[in-house]
Amino acid sequence: MQNPLRNLPSVTDLLKTPVLSSVVDKVSHSTVVSAARRVLDEVRSQVKSAADAMPVPSPQEIADRVAQWVQKQDKPKLKKVINATGIVLHTGLGRAPLSGTALGAIQQIAAGYCSLEIDLESGERSQRVDAVEDLICEVTGAEAAVVVNNNAAATLLVLSALGQGKEFIVSRGQLVEIGGNFRLPDVMSSCGAILREVGTTNKTRVGDYEEAIGPNTAALMRVHTSNYAVVGFTESASLAELVELGKKKSLPVIDDIGSGALVDFKRYGLMHEPFAPESIEQGADLVLFSGDKLVGGPQCGIIAGKKEHIKKIAKHPMMRAMRVDKLVLGALVATLRAYRDVAVAEVEIPLLSILNTPLDNLKHRAERLAPQLAVSGLFQSCEAVEGQARLGGGSLPNEILPTWCIAMVPKQGSVETLSKQLRVGEPAVMGRIHDGKFLLDLKAVAPAEDLQILSAIQNLAKQSS
Numbered sequence: 001m002q003n004p005l006r007n008l009p010s011v012t013d014l015l016k017t018p019v020l021s022s023v024v025d026k027v028s029h030s031t032v033v034s035a036a037r038r039v040l041d042e043v044r045s046q047v048k049s050a051a052d053a054m055p056v057p058s059p060q061e062i063a064d065r066v067a068q069w070v071q072k073q074d075k076p077k078l079k080k081v082i083n084a085t086g087i088v089l090h091t092g093l094g095r096a097p098l099s100g101t102a103l104g105a106i107q108q109i110a111a112g113y114c115s116l117e118i119d120l121e122s123g124e125r126s127q128r129v130d131a132v133e134d135l136i137c138e139v140t141g142a143e144a145a146v147v148v149n150n151n152a153a154a155t156l157l158v159l160s161a162l163g164q165g166k167e168f169i170v171s172r173g174q175l176v177e178i179g180g181n182f183r184l185p186d187v188m189s190s191c192g193a194i195l196r197e198v199g200t201t202n203k204t205r206v207g208d209y210e211e212a213i214g215p216n217t218a219a220l221m222r223v224h225t226s227n228y229a230v231v232g233f234t235e236s237a238s239l240a241e242l243v244e245l246g247k248k249k250s251l252p253v254i255d256d257i258g259s260g261a262l263v264d265f266k267r268y269g270l271m272h273e274p275f276a277p278e279s280i281e282q283g284a285d286l287v288l289f290s291g292d293k294l295v296g297g298p299q300c301g302i303i304a305g306k307k308e309h310i311k312k313i314a315k316h317p318m319m320r321a322m323r324v325d326k327l328v329l330g331a332l333v334a335t336l337r338a339y340r341d342v343a344v345a346e347v348e349i350p351l352l353s354i355l356n357t358p359l360d361n362l363k364h365r366a367e368r369l370a371p372q373l374a375v376s377g378l379f380q381s382c383e384a385v386e387g388q389a390r391l392g393g394g395s396l397p398n399e400i401l402p403t404w405c406i407a408m409v410p411k412q413g414s415v416e417t418l419s420k421q422l423r424v425g426e427p428a429v430m431g432r433i434h435d436g437k438f439l440l441d442l443k444a445v446a447p448a449e450d451l452q453i454l455s456a457i458q459n460l461a462k463q464s465s
Ligand SMILES: *Cc1c(COP(=O)(O)O)cnc(C)c1O
Pocket: 150, 151, 152, 153, 178, 182, 223, 224, 225, 226, 227, 256, 257, 258, 259, 289, 290, 291, 300, 301, 393, 394
């Protein structure tokens, strides 16, 4: 029998087909050639491994596959997504959106040169943290501060600088896993720190810490259990109690507050979330928090506290590997400057403005958008409904944020299919499925994105017609 693979077209033949010659006009010749080789390889191995004789696809079919492959490769995997999930600080979607001022700062700094490590007054070399240290101190009340890549790096650096081979006393109820397999005990052991667990999952008293203190103790540590809550019969030592104990035993107290608000979130009718100025005021020696959670800035980890500890941390060799780049620094400075006046922060910083938006605004937007989306003819029902959004990012896990959504049931196909079509559509939109309906939650959707949602639905309707 003749080898069926002999009928496979060559790369040159494929490139001559009308479909691929038009693709070559759009992307480079070499991109199409390597895609063609790949698809031909795939076809060869499919034919060879087929149990029964398998017909070799026609040149036209193969050319179409090459065109599809090129098209898929041409789409960047990292792209803008409209967050209609109702999870405001969605880690998978990049957490906090940045303020316009932060974006402006990034653009200016990225486009040219900047005073990253030069003091313009003296013309001398400076430290890059100088650009932001005073600001962090101003908004938190701390004596000194440094900034690193994220809060996980902050934890690692603090433990390494303060006590390699020494013990850190932590309550058993606070040994959290923060998603993405970030487990505090693992972080501690990875840098040679020894974890000394005290108390039980639901109860730890300050006396438990005191009993565990020994000659090898480096510090007392409190970790905010951001993403879960132990409720019911619980007790934990307060920061004030730990600070008092630390003073008595000459041990520093480290407060990993995680989400790290810079304003009291009670303002937005939310539960009290540990906030950095309060920890400093209560006497924590070091406070650690993320820049892209409740601060609403770029991804980074902020370490604020007493000068003597910050000095040690800043000099640690690992600091160099964890430092932030000029773009993050620029965005952080712009974000923190807004906090000098809470009224300004609430307008400028998207996270705060989302929390501060009256529910009626969302209702009006949902009621306006729903009939516009319904015009597409794609839905059996499409209406504005009330819903429940969440803060996310491991913050305030029990807290429900009232919101308005557009609830849809497609005429054809399942809600799962609709969800996927919008995810891979243009622009990409992510919603959530609830009670058999597909919801687009407007909580974290910027008003200017309403029209983009409309065009995503219109594009989908065009495709399906
Ligand atoms: C989120 C969180 C972290 C990790 O912060 P990243 O900035 O994501 O690295 C660490 N500790 C606590 C308590 C957190 O909530």
